[in-house]
Amino acid sequence: MSVPLQQSGEASVAAVEIGCDVLVIGGGPAGCWAATEAASSNAKVVLVDKGYCGSSGATASAGTQIWYVPPDPAEREAAMASREAMGGYLSERSWMVPVLDKTFESVNRLADWGYPFPRNDDGEEQRISVQGPEYMRLMRRRVRNAGITILDHHPATQLLTLEGRVVGASGLRRQAGGHWVVNAGAVVLAAGGCAFMSKALGCDVLTGDGYLMGAEVGAELSGMEFSSAYAISPAFASITKTALYRFAQFYRKDHSLIEGAGSARGRSIIARTLLSEPVFARLDLAGTDEVKAILRRAQPNFFVPFDRRGINPFTDFFEVKLRLEGTVRGTGGLRLTGLDCSTTVPGLYAAGDNATREPICGGFTGGGSHNAAWAIATGAFAGAAAASYSLQRVSATDFGPACIALSDTKGIDPAEIIKAVQNEVFPLDINYFRTHSALSASLKRLDALWENVGRATALNEDHSLKLRQAQAMLATARFMYRAALSRTETRGMHRREDYPTQNPAQHHRLILSGLDHIAVRQEAVDPGVYKQAAE
Numbered sequence: 001m002s003v004p005l006q007q008s009g010e011a012s013v014a015a016v017e018i019g020c021d022v023l024v025i026g027g028g029p030a031g032c033w034a035a036t037e038a039a040s041s042n043a044k045v046v047l048v049d050k051g052y053c054g055s056s057g058a059t060a061s062a063g064t065q066i067w068y069v070p071p072d073p074a075e076r077e078a079a080m081a082s083r084e085a086m087g088g089y090l091s092e093r094s095w096m097v098p099v100l101d102k103t104f105e106s107v108n109r110l111a112d113w114g115y116p117f118p119r120n121d122d123g124e125e126q127r128i129s130v131q132g133p134e135y136m137r138l139m140r141r142r143v144r145n146a147g148i149t150i151l152d153h154h155p156a157t158q159l160l161t162l163e164g165r166v167v168g169a170s171g172l173r174r175q176a177g178g179h180w181v182v183n184a185g186a187v188v189l190a191a192g193g194c195a196f197m198s199k200a201l202g203c204d205v206l207t208g209d210g211y212l213m214g215a216e217v218g219a220e221l222s223g224m225e226f227s228s229a230y231a232i233s234p235a236f237a238s239i240t241k242t243a244l245y246r247f248a249q250f251y252r253k254d255h256s257l258i259e260g261a262g263s264a265r266g267r268s269i270i271a272r273t274l275l276s277e278p279v280f281a282r283l284d285l286a287g288t289d290e291v292k293a294i295l296r297r298a299q300p301n302f303f304v305p306f307d308r309r310g311i312n313p314f315t316d317f318f319e320v321k322l323r324l325e326g327t328v329r330g331t332g333g334l335r336l337t338g339l340d341c342s343t344t345v346p347g348l349y350a351a352g353d354n355a356t357r358e359p360i361c362g363g364f365t366g367g368g369s370h371n372a373a374w375a376i377a378t379g380a381f382a383g384a385a386a387a388s389y390s391l392q393r394v395s396a397t398d399f400g401p402a403c404i405a406l407s408d409t410k411g412i413d414p415a416e417i418i419k420a421v422q423n424e425v426f427p428l429d430i431n432y433f434r435t436h437s438a439l440s441a442s443l444k445r446l447d448a449l450w451e452n453v454g455r456a457t458a459l460n461e462d463h464s465l466k467l468r469q470a471q472a473m474l475a476t477a478r479f480m481y482r483a484a485l486s487r488t489e490t491r492g493m494h495r496r497e498d499y500p501t502q503n504p505a506q507h508h509r510l511i512l513s514g515l516d517h518i519a520v521r522q523e524a525v526d527p528g529v530y531k532q533a534a535e
Contacts (some may be wrong), residue, residue, distance in 0.1 A: 026052025030352025087362020185390025363492020
């Protein structure tokens with residue numbers, strides 16, 4: 001069915017309209033698990049993806065570990081306790097337990113579906129990691145086999161609301177042209193985090209779209225101060241898989257060793273050094289040829305850019321940089337009101353990087369592992385809850401079509417907005433080593449930019465997507481720095497140079513709301529684990 005979209009000063013544009021029970025926005029792991037879980041409840045499901053479901057996003061491009069722990073009490077206890085201190089004691093066991101349970105169950109389902117997990121010398125399958133391409137190829141097949149409608153290259157640009165609840169979304173048809181409207185009984189936001197187009201591997205489609213769409217309809221965010229995740233990367237490539245740097249030592253330009261750069265605190269030492277001079281690396285701790293061969297098999301993508309340039313990373317020095325991954329490896333996102341992954345807006349659910357990972361990670365996470373488990377579990381939780389919510393309500397197809405107004409934005413260049421935002425979030429002396437003066441000055445510039453372009457709408461389809469991505473990155477940066485200014489301590493990955501220690505009085509979460517004016521409030525965290533650790 002086609003419906004007209006109103007456009008200021010232009011002829012109306014036809015749009016494709018679809019009705020369903022559950023709309024899933026995003027085709028990464030969280031989105032695929034959400035869609036399959038919703039469909040298993042006999043809900044009619046539509047999944048839209050900015051790219052091609054199964055091949056776009058951070059997971060599809062490389063291997064990832066999974067927080068997969070057998071239901072042995074001692075192993076589970078060790079797994080939950082392992083990062084509590086690192087995350088500033090902001091995680092909660094009431095979330096960790098069900099996430100571990102659901103991840104264990106779901107990864108076992110992957111094996112049943114035919115995922116080729118490797119085996120150890122005793123022939124036992126090792127289910128603690130997956131290769132992204134094979135994993136996501138399998139998930140796309142499962143989504144299609146479940147009868148779910150997949151709309152590739154259909155980026156969502158706004159949520160639709162009716163009487164205070166979310167009833168669908170609209171967006172662009174990048175290949176066919178025109179727009180789409182999906183009326184739905186519930187929506188799951190699984191559009192990923194925000195890496196600010198830093199060229200981190202697989203992350204340029206992750207521009208914070210879900211944060212902006214959620215905030216526009218009144219959803220709250222949490223943990224946005226824990227967003228200063230930088231990954232070690234060759235200066236000439238986008239590879240941000242950092243596990244292999246455990247076999248590296250780091251050097252100055254004259255090849256003198258940077259002491260401590262390979263330790264647990266090594267990233268901060270590298271960041272500090274990069275403020276004044278370049279840093280080089282070499283995987284000279286790999287040892288034997290056998291170990292080197294194992295590393296190549298484990299992370300084949302890591303070596304591709306080296307091989308293309310004739311560089312042997314085991315013997316040759318190569319320049320590295322810290323590439324911002326923002327909330328993709330941070331923990332901030334939309335605030336969840338319970339294990340059903342509902343947000344503060346009826347009909348809207350969030351999963352994966354769109355949802356704050358504080359419940360299982362607190363203020364610190366990294367690549368894969370907990371992130372992969374969070375995507376699996378919250379995707380499943382959100383999909384099931386969204387289906388239940390939708391099927392108990394009147395069909396969304398009874399609602400009228402959206403009316404989307406487009407206006408002339410001559411003079412607004414999305415590329416200039418993106419560059420301006422990157423100038424505020426990339427520098428290590430603003431975002432990594434944070435201070436009141438640097439954060440305040442940066443936020444003032446970001447707020448002024450938002451006043452000029454935050455509410456602008458686009459004239460044409462191509463301009464619309466670029467502008468919305470720029471606005472989403474701008475909104476995400478403002479959320480990050482508003483929260484970072486409010487947390488006057490160092491906790492998790494949030495480092496305040498002017499407040500270098502953790503303050504027990506700030507053992508709480510910071511909840512953000514609003515767009516033009518961003519309000520911040522505190523939310524208490526169960527103090528049990530924190531008190532036990534202190535004792």
